[in-house]
Amino acid sequence: MSQTPDSAVRTYIGQHRAAFLDDLAEWLRIPSVSAQPDHAPDVRRSADWLAAKLTETGFPTAEVWETPGAPAVFAEWPAGDPEAPTVLVYGHHDVQPATREDGWDSEPFEPVVRENRLYARGAADDKGQVFFHTLGVRAHLAATGRTAPAVNLKLLIEGEEESGSPHFRALVEQHADRLAADAVIVSDTGMWSEDTPTVCTGMRGLAECEIVLHGPDQDIHSGAFGGAVPNPATVAARLVAALHDEHARVAIPGFYDGIVELGDRERRLWAELPFDEASWLREAHSYATEGEAGHTTLERIWARPTAEVNGIGGGYQGPGSKTIIPSSALLKLSFRLVAGQDPEHIEKIVRAWAAERIPAGIRAEITFLPATRPCLTPLDHPGLQSLARAMGRAFEGPIRFTRSGGSGPAADLQDVLAAPVLFLGISVPSDGWHAPNEKVELDLLLKGVETSAYLWSDLAENWRHAP
Numbered sequence: 390m391s392q393t394p395d396s397a398v399r400t401y402i403g404q405h406r407a408a409f410l411d412d413l414a415e416w417l418r419i420p421s422v423s424a425q426p427d428h429a430p431d432v433r434r435s436a437d438w439l440a441a442k443l444t445e446t447g448f449p450t451a452e453v454w455e456t457p458g459a460p461a462v463f464a465e466w467p468a469g470d471p472e473a474p475t476v477l478v479y480g481h482h483d484v485q486p487a488t489r490e491d492g493w494d495s496e497p498f499e500p501v502v503r504e505n506r507l508y509a510r511g512a513a514d515d516k517g518q519v520f521f522h523t524l525g526v527r528a529h530l531a532a533t534g535r536t537a538p539a540v541n542l543k544l545l546i547e548g549e550e551e552s553g554s555p556h557f558r559a560l561v562e563q564h565a566d567r568l569a570a571d572a573v574i575v576s577d578t579g580m581w582s583e584d585t586p587t588v589c590t591g592m593r594g595l596a597e598c599e600i601v602l603h604g605p606d607q608d609i610h611s612g613a614f615g616g617a618v619p620n621p622a623t624v625a626a627r628l629v630a631a632l633h634d635e636h637a638r639v640a641i642p643g644f645y646d647g648i649v650e651l652g653d654r655e656r657r658l659w660a661e662l663p664f665d666e667a668s669w670l671r672e673a674h675s676y677a678t679e680g681e682a683g684h685t686t687l688e689r690i691w692a693r694p695t696a697e698v699n700g701i702g703g704g705y706q707g708p709g710s711k712t713i714i715p716s717s718a719l720l721k722l723s724f725r726l727v728a729g730q731d732p733e734h735i736e737k738i739v740r741a742w743a744a745e746r747i748p749a750g751i752r753a754e755i756t757f758l759p760a761t762r763p764c765l766t767p768l769d770h771p772g773l774q775s776l777a778r779a780m781g782r783a784f785e786g787p788i789r790f791t792r793s794g795g796s797g798p799a800a801d802l803q804d805v806l807a808a809p810v811l812f813l814g815i816s817v818p819s820d821g822w823h824a825p826n827e828k829v830e831l832d833l834l835l836k837g838v839e840t841s842a843y844l845w846s847d848l849a850e851n852w853r854h855a856p
């Protein structure tokens with residue numbers, strides 16, 4: 390999958406690298422912390438700054454889009470070719486909170502370069518990875534002699550990702566016409582490692598619920614009443630015990646209906662990844678692996694759906710004893726979903742499964758939170774092939790494939806725009822997202838620029854679009 394890099398692209402990037410890094414540093418100095426109301430003016434300043442920079446980059450359209458919360462930035466640069474595919478790049482310009490006292494070796498909002506790494510809050514998550522597209526598109530134009538990109542290029546950079554993207558879906562729905570795209574490129578992810586560049590092909594979805602089980606109207610004496618009325622804590626435990634079978638498969642009827650099974654090729658490719666289970670376990674702060682029979686650890690976290698107990702409570706938990714039947718018990722459950730699973734269907738079958746197990750005298754209140762759908766792009770998708778080739782040229786080596794066990798707003802774009810999601814990220818696990826001393830490796834950041842420069846040509850050549 391590796392191809393020869395383009396010397397014109399590399400020359401252009403070399404010539405503009407210093408100015409690019411100066412600009413990025415200027416953006417990183419804006420503390421656009423969406424979680425803290427004090428920083429709302431900074432988040433706005435960050436959006437304005439980006440829109441101005443995208444105009445300067447050459448985007449004929451660059452707008453700040455309002456939401457009930459923090460503003461997003463939209464930009465568009467048409468290819469001027471009716472057969473060119475349309476691509477929407479997604480990222481975010483808000484950042485996690487950070488103060489020097491959290492354990493930073495330098496000021497989080499005063500970017501510094503040490504040992505070829507750029508340290509600042511947002512360096513990797515996500516300003517650095519949004520910004521590499523600006524130099525990328527310029528290098529693409531310089532190397533191809535074009536005056537507009539080879540694809541219809543759109544960007545949507547939201548301002549609330551670190552706060553859970555509360556208004557994102559509504560924003561995408563509101564502007565669905567202008568955001569319409571053949572593919573979404575998410576640049577808010579990472580790679581396996583510096584030595585193993587990878588493309589992520591999907592993320593799991595997420596459905597979450599809270600189950601409150603109400604028994605007696607108040608806590609009652611276990612001597613006077615115990616053994617003769619139902620105990621909500623016992624019912625909660627029965628539900629938990631019924632979640633999985635003896636092979637650690639989820640035992641809710643219909644749970645696996647329609648799921649997209651992992652193909653042999655992808656399974657083989659994953660098995661070739663340099664996965665060290667011992668160090669993974671250390672990262673997991675755990676002492677043994679456990680999960681669905683017949684699947685490796687990577688398969689379990691990337692390709693299999695789960696049911697987890699996130700919280701369980703009820704009854705007396707203070708010192709000593711208190712001989713009661715508690716009046717209520719609580720369960721918080723979550724389900725990671727894979728392609729083919731529909732959160733609405735999951736809610737229906739979980740409710741039916743629970744209802745069947747709740748005895749007379751116990752009243753269950755089941756609340757589902759807004760769900761996130763899974764997304765998955767098949768390995769043979771032309772856009773994914775282009776992305777892997779573009780990365781292969783930048784990294785001068787083979788690109789491997791991964792998935793992510795997590796869930797994110799990319800799924801909203803996939804759903805509303807009915808477009809596949811491609812993940813282009815150059816961050817590595819040591820970049821310290823959300824942690825002190827967040828950094829981005831400058832060499833990788835420039836590989837991101839280079840990938841972006843190759844990608845638009847490759848997509849346009851290999852994914853012609855009927856006008």
Ligand SMILES: [Zn+2]
Pocket residue numbers: 481514515550577
């Ligand atoms: Zn992010």
